[in-house]
Amino acid sequence: MVALKLKKKSFKMRALGVLIATIALAVLFSIANSNFLSPYNLLITVRMASELGIIAAGVTLLMVAGEFDLSVGSTYALSPMVTAILYSNFNVPIIFAVMVGLMLALVLGFINGFITTKAGIPSFITTLGTMLIYRAVVLVLVGGMPIKIRSQALISDVIGGTIGELFPVAIIWFLFFIGISYYILEHTAFGNKIRATGGNKEAAIAAGINTTRVKIITFMFVSFLAAFAGLVQCFRLGSVAPLNGRGFELQAIAASVIGGTSLFGGFGTIIGTALGVLITGMIKNGIVLLGVSVYWQNGFLGAILIAAVIINTFISKRRR
């Protein structure tokens, strides 16, 4: 009895650990630079994390389902690029251009899922391939040049504008998609099927779950989020560059893993991922405030990633 209670506790410790790490990092940075906790700087930090956070929410669902998507960074560029080309070069109304971009993302996600499940190859390979292919398509489409998208339409403000002078809508979208992903994973039948599929595919199939369908839908969801995050950036900056989003695929996985998501499928929490995203945002911002060379940014993130996985492995070993 006592042993069982303890085991349950350590199960929750995994999520608690990330929260403590987030707070510790915030305290550390605020001691080093008192501006860190100023409302404006916090806003900047969260805003910088938002686009990655939208993607990471989807990436977590996919990892819980037992798959990876390395093509999210390319989709992040390709979908808004198509939107921008349709709008700027072909005078397609902005609302349709946006819809085409998002629908394209669903197709890209379907391709990832279809190849992975039907050919039975690791999604790591499928999406490494499509990452290169989707990126090549972006570069070919625009010949390597950025495309401007200057729209006064309401939709551009809704997706990538600001509320008042300062508050970026991106933060609201980040919270919205975190909420949606949390709802899916914790409170829907589909979420249970995702967890079963990633936790033990054979058992899930024997229980009557169509794991192929579960995976393909989740791949499509991730692509949709990647495209949406790309649109947020595109409307915020008023242009799309063909190399946008490079490295996002690994940063999203890193944020998810820092948040406690298992690399082997079956386990992960959206709350953990949201905190993992905040940690990556704080590192990017904190490094600048500390006056450390920005070249250290990813190095610092890497060190935290390794530490997080060591701690999580230690906790789950004790769990057994």
Place this chain on the structure above:
Amino acid sequence: MNMPNKARVDNLVYMEGISKYFGKIMALDDVYFSIKPREIVGLVGDNGAGKSTLIKILSGLYPPAKGVIYFDGKKINFSSPKDAIDAGIETTHQDLALVDDLEIHRNIFMGREPKRLLVGFIPYLNKQKMIHEAEKALENIGIHVDSVEDIVRNLSGGEKQSVSIGRATYFKAKLVIMDEPTAAMSLKETKKILELMVRLRETGSAVIFISHNIHHVFSIADRLTILSHGKKIADLKISETTEEEVSTIIMNN
């Protein structure tokens, strides 16, 4: 020609001339298997006899290479376990039972999660129902766990089997297939599971009981089918045979 048709209708399950290969290895060779409504049939035989392969075909996991299956008088063609479950066949598999990282109640309802609507249109997992019904399902088979909200990884082998059996028996299936349900269980737990199978028969289910333990099979089954090297070698009524005879048949093949 009248006889086979009668067999198709009279039986709950009638498997006709089932063959299955894995590469060049013949796992099942022209096997006939039947079970009537409200019957407990023991499926016995040595390791590698083809027992698990036969029930995996019946539960929709494998398609047969040859042969026809009748269920409830109708010819069926399961393309996935979902088809078998929808038809009313529940299975506890020996090797692929549960998801370790999922809580007990989520395991029991995996694939058929109960839903409710939030503010009239948002589908929402009915966790209260899952937890409550999972507790009932385990209570029903007489197994006590600390909390159904604990993940399966933390359970003992016998407890895991109980959860798996709880799932198979909760949904009031026409046919419950149990592949070595008591392998990891204590004597006390085993007794409860044997009693459970008798109760299933009383409430209208048929049960296929796969076991290495001839004594367990004899204590509850109506009939037993013996497989050896992928072939059916005997089909005996329990009332017309003895444990010694069955052991001799299995060992001499």
